[in-house]
Amino acid sequence: MSKRFLNWLILTIRTVALIPGKINFTRLSRYGGRTAKTFASNFKTSVDWMKVNTGIARENFGCGDDVAIAIDPSFISKSGRLTYGMGRFWSGVAQRVKRGLEIMAIGAISLSRHTCVMLGAIQSPDFRTLESEQNMLMLDWYIFLVRSKASELLSLTDILVADAFFSKYEFVNETVAMGFRFVGRLRADSYLRYPAIPDPATPRKRGRKKKYGEKVDFSNLDMSVFTSFIYEDSKGVRTQCHTAVVHSRALRRDIRIVVCPVENGGHLLYFSTDTDMRPEKIIGFYRTRFQIEFGIRDAKQFTGLQSQQTRDKDRLDFAFNLSFTALNVCKEVIRKDYPDLSLAQFKRLMFESYLASTIISTYGKSPHLKIIQKINHRLAQLAA
Structure with missing residues (x-):
């Protein structure tokens, strides 16, 4: 420019x-x-x-x-x-x-x-x-x-x-193709499946191997797949959450999900397309959003x-x-x-400084420097 x-x-x-x-x-x-x-x-x-x-x-x-x-x-x-x-x-x-x-x-x-x-x-x-x-x-x-x-x-x-509106296959798939790692939230009743874990005791059968396991039941999580951890937010509140890599049928990909319980007995589902992302960061990024x-x-x-x-x-x-x-x-x-001022206080300080400068500039010849400094100091006190 x-x-x-x-x-x-x-x-x-x-x-x-x-x-x-x-x-x-x-x-x-x-x-x-x-x-x-x-x-x-x-x-x-x-x-x-x-x-x-x-x-x-x-x-x-x-x-x-x-x-x-x-x-x-x-x-x-x-x-x-x-x-x-x-x-x-x-x-x-x-x-x-x-x-x-x-x-x-x-x-x-x-x-x-x-x-x-x-x-x-x-x-x-x-x-x-x-x-x-x-x-x-x-x-x-x-x-x-x-x-x-x-x-x-x-x-x-x-x-x-x-937010959760964008947790759709079309949007997530396109953004991942652009090179982004997407962090979002899923519906509480999302259809998620465990990864298939072969049982060595089961005899081998003909046909394609099973890709996915059972549907995730959020009222009874399989703790052999999920890992528990304590998440502490910025206010110091500690919550026991659970995380695992599962397959999302709606997103058609493996994702890392974090299950966070809430007070009403339900749960929040945060997720990331980066399965290696730490679960604390997934919650932190979504809440900081x-x-x-x-x-x-x-x-x-x-x-x-x-x-x-x-x-x-x-x-x-x-x-x-x-x-x-x-x-x-x-x-x-x-x-x-002005680290002690809010945005509203800063706006008021700017406006009052403008008024003071207008008065001083209109005052006439040889304005008194000490008076100007007192006016500016008083305005700063008013804003605070």
Whole structure:
């Protein structure tokens, strides 16, 4: 990107970080010192957001087996009829299908730091457009998105985590073919089979050897196949879990599963396509996946993910990714300089500093340095 555009982008990220409430072109113009037309025209510029945010992720927690890629579709409220991508999508908050927009959020999660850096967002077309123009189902679209970003994501890590919706043969098979190790969750009543263990006492018969053993009965696990271990979460709660390599009929492959009991007497089934992955990491990665939900929530609350003043496809893409990048920058500044502040407190500090600088710059000639320092110190106290 050019130096002029880079300076404008830095100004825009800083402006997004200090604006309280709704963020749109009008308010960006009011706080950013540029016209709304300037912001609207620059929002048409193509930016490699994935590269920018991957750099932030590497600086934050590096790469390797401690890091995984998390994906999560998110519903974006939007009214009107002419906005690109308007359709009916599932809203997890409302627990029903609603009219609006949908983005596929991509993040990098760290198992040791228990945090997430948002890597980018890609908007989903509505169902009718996918079926009529591209002859695709929504799951096919999600596979296409992961494939389009696979090389960039694999440079960071080869572990991909998604919720139970994505634990389907088509998605898991395609992502494994791309080079990922998939971590997910299965239904509690999933059809799993033990590996076939030949009995030396049984006489040999003609025909093909038996490939699989009996169906896994979760109320009566075969402890000659399963191994028990104690899993301790981040809060220090210890749970006895069980793990084994079994065959999934739905996924048509051998997987490592982890059976975790829950309070109501049921169980949760976590799995990985990497049968050598440690069971503690399988549970840890899946539970840390929820950090991407917090990233989406914070972007909606603080950096304008859900308040876009545009209907254009390119401007919407720019706005969604700008929101995630601004969130990453805010969290990075907080981590380095204000570790005691929450995101809401940091936003308030940014806004009050902006007010103070506006008052000081309007004050006139020769402002008093000690008075300025007292104002800044007082604002820091108010934010805390």
